[in-house]
Amino acid sequence: MSDIRLSLTLYALSAEYTTGRFTLEDCLRKAAQMGYTGIEMVASQMVPEYPYPSRAWMDHFKELLAKYDLHPVCYSAYIDMGTHADRDLSEAEIVESTRADLEYASYMGFDIVRTQHAISPKIYRQMLPYAAKVGVPLTIEMHHPHNPTVPVWQEYLRIMKEEPEYSGVVPDFSIFAEHPHKLEKIQAVEDFGCRPEMVEEITARHTAGDSEEEMLQGDYTVPEKNYVKELFETYGDGHAHLEWLNEVLPYTRYIHGKFWYLDEDEIDRTIPCDKLLPLIKKAGYSGYMASEYEGHHFSETLNSCEQLQRWVNMSRRILASC
Amino acid sequence: MFDQYMVRKDSLENVTEGGRTTGFRMGVRIADYRGCFLPLHNGYYLEVDGVFYPREQQKFAINGKAPRSFAEISKAVWEHWDFDAEGMLYVEKEGGLAPGEHVVRIQQSVLASYGYMPMQEEWVKNPPVPGGGAGSGKTHVVCEYHLMLKEEN
Structure with a gap:
């Protein structure tokens, strides 16, 4: 039995946050008002003193979550390989930064940490016992131009199959995009x-x-x-590879419902949600699916909340009818 | 993306050291959507009133520290530029800018990764010169601002 809950990645409110129209608390309040029960946070966007936030700030953040009755779903981390001007990050540095992300996410009560494929299969496998120790699964986002046929992803999916307890993938709907918005x-x-x-x-x-x-x-x-x-x-050729869902859903812990623009008719003409959501539900996925509005990459003046509301209405309509 | 918010519009002013005007400065924010470790900040393509100011004439002040050259910034490993924080871009120009309005054309370069794509591998080996779009986040174009020079006190 599928149980799909909607979360909001606060990144979807980047335009409001960046331009000072919303504070972090405004973002959380708005998420609750729009009916979301969980949130994701891009740590390096909203966490002061990232990657090492203070205890005081984390306690304040937990209080805000409690105030608006929001569940912390996903703490989103990055691996910036160019942090040293002349070389890639070393394995030890990647391990250390990922450990920090897992620990701080654990303290704030997040369900998962989302990292990126730059972690490498070797270090990913190495980190899983640590994820188990702190009790926070370490997941990797699969984002366009990647997909399950990419060799490094075949390795990741094999690791997730072999060690499922604290691993997982976060498919981003960008991998299913068909038409320009x-x-x-x-x-x-x-x-x-x-x-x-x-x-x-x-x-x-x-x-x-x-x-x-x-x-x-x-x-x-x-x-x-x-x-x-x-x-x-x-x-690509304008046809989503829906069959990729079968390859990622067994290891999916969270979903990025990416979108850029929905008209008043609340239909996504870029990503075939009318096909994807029934397949996800039918497969029995239970967990959060984030609204990841990204229209702010193109225009920071659009009303993100209006776009998010349209996406929520669309998703609820599709999920209720299948 | 957030190109109209990168430079604070009331921030352009001359810089005076020991009674001598040595250049000008402006307040800048990250034009992308998240903070970054300082060495990823690779400088600016900058033109003011049609005059090009290369990175070697630029310095950057952040985190309460004195202005640093981008060669120094590239070594400030693990120092973070929080997304919300305003930095100051200092530019050497003997005598500073004339009073009045100035046309500033600027593109920021922050070599942050999304994943680790071949392009970003190349950036580690050969950091790009700002202005070609590398590291400009979703701001593909060189942004143009018309800024009034703040009057000296």
Whole structure:
């Protein structure tokens, strides 16, 4: 029996937070008001003195969670390999920073830590006993351009199969994106100088199945050809590989419901949620699925809460009807 | 992305040391969505009124410390620039800027990773010169600001 709960990654409110319209507490209050029961936090965005937050701040944060009755689901961490100007992080440094993330996440009560594939299969396996010790699973996000067919991911999925207790994957819906969204098309015109009618034509040709090679031979300007390349890089041939779900769901501890823009009709035309959510439910997934609004990468003036509400309505509608 | 929030619009002012005006400075925030360790901050592409100011003429002040060159910043391993914190970009220019409005064209370079893609592996080996978009987060363009120089007290 599937039990899908909706959480909010506070990153979805980046525009409000960055521009000072919302404080951290405002983000939490809004999450609760919109009906979310859990939250995710990008630690290096909102945690003061990250990666080593003070006890006082963490206690304050726990009080805020209690005040708004929100469950801390996911503490999102990064591995910045370029932290030294002249070399990659060493294994010891990756282990140390991941240990810190696990410990602080544990203190704040988060269910999981989400790290990135840069951790390497070797260190990931090495960290799992430590995750078990602090009682916080260490998960890795699978984000476009990665997918289950990428060799390093086949290694990760094998480790997750062999050592399931404190491992797991966080699939991001970007891996299922099929078509460009409205904000991307606006950006192509306003920021990159593409002709609006050509953006529409290129988008329609991509949807109709024309090849990248054919389209690059078209009578397009350089920015328009870049737009062609961008479409194929981000959306492939315009058909999501829904079968990838079967490969990741057995190890999925959390889901990033990525989206960029929904119109008033509350339909996602970029990511086929109408197909994905029934498959996830049918597979029996139980856990949180985050609303991960990312339209702020394209425009910081859109109302993120309105977008989030549309996504929540869409998700509830789909889940209720399947 | 947050390109209109990178430079604080009322922050441009001349810098005076020992009675001599040696340059100018402005308040800057991270143009991407999260904080970073300092060595990932790789400097700025900067033009003011059509004059290019290379990284060698730039210094950066953060975390209550005196301005440091980007060569020094690259060695400040594990010192974090919190996302909320404003840093100060110092630029050497004998005599500073003239009073009035200035056109500032700027692109920030922060070589943070999402995962570890081949492009980012290349950044570790060969740090890019700011301005080509590397490390500019989702701000693909060089941002243009029209800023009034603060009057000296």
